[in-house]
Amino acid sequence: MTERPVALAHLKVLDLTRVRAGPTCCRVLADFGADVIKIEAPQGVDPNAGISGARHGYDMLNLHRNKRSLTLNLKTPEGRAVFLKMVETADVVVENFRPDVKDRLRIAYEDLRAVNPRIILASISGFGQDGPYAKRAGFDQIAQGMGGMMGVTGTPGAGPMRAGAAVADSTSGLYAATGILVALAERERSGEGQWVATSLLQAQIALMDFQAARYLVEGEVPRSSGNDHPTVTPMGVVATADGHLNLGVGGQGQWVAFCDVIGEPDLAQHPQYATPEARTAHRGALWDHLRPVFAARTTAEWVTALEDHGVPAGPIYAMDEVFADPQVQHLGMAAPVQHPVRGETKLVAQPLNMSRTPPRLYASAPDAGEHTNDILAEHGLGTDEIARLRAANII
Incomplete structure (x- = not known):
């Protein structure tokens, strides 16, 4: 195993996320050394398990490297109690449920703050924590359409076109990570945590940047211009x-x-x-x-x-040509990690160089519940109690 990074090694992050936006946020923290504990439902509890593909498939491996895994049924009183016990010593909780879910589970910010005033909760939703669309399910392509991306992408006159990558998902995850780091820095002065919230829709609009500013400042409505830059020629x-x-x-x-x-x-x-x-x-x-x-x-x-x-x-490269390019190889964008089943696997590296505390891939994505016993023991649960929780399918 490669040595764990040191920059964020003092932080414990409870990762309740799934799909892409939330896992992207937690991956940033994990790649810089935070102890990210991926909390997922025990087998058979979550009807949407496997939404990110096979456990040893490319998406799970790339999104969840450098994490530990704990299975826990948050829908039960005992599962919630275990989670809140973990919150007592955690620094950050990250979730990307629909906004009302954490209220139903009674793990909203005020619930977490009551047991740990220093906790930082980061929430990523489709459309925001409140407002007329708050309870809507959100996916990347929907945010691309509503945030203006699809309206300026594609051949003129041919209709809207989605971008070929999950830009709203990835961007909202990166904005959430930025918010967490800002909140951590502010906590050094105040001693208090806070609630950080972003959404796919907000992130997509922010990513439109100059195109959005063209409308807000000049009143111009940008249209698709194909592969041409909208304002610069050639x-x-x-x-x-x-x-x-x-x-x-x-x-x-x-x-x-x-x-x-x-x-x-x-x-x-x-x-x-x-x-x-x-x-x-x-x-x-x-x-x-x-x-x-x-x-x-x-x-x-x-x-x-x-x-x-x-x-x-x-x-203009296909993906195999991207990673064959000598500059890409020099930058180390294909980072190796050892997987117990697949052997040495290369994943997408963090696009940052740090002179003293660089990010690093040091552990492959865990199997579901791989670290459950160790993590619960670290939080004071004895062998008999862990066995009882497992027998009740709470872990």
């Missing part, structure tokens, strides 16, 4: 002799350099293309002019030529 995808290229000509200096690369320096001063505004206004004509130019050389040749002149460009 920035988008163009076919080459052997594939496709992402081209990113930003400022005026890059435009002049770009015209030199393609062997048409006079194009930089053409009245239709001389300014950023003019290039975007005549986007169609400019791309029509450039397509045969790029079709004459391979993607690799164009990347090299453009790079030599400081013009951003890059290939």
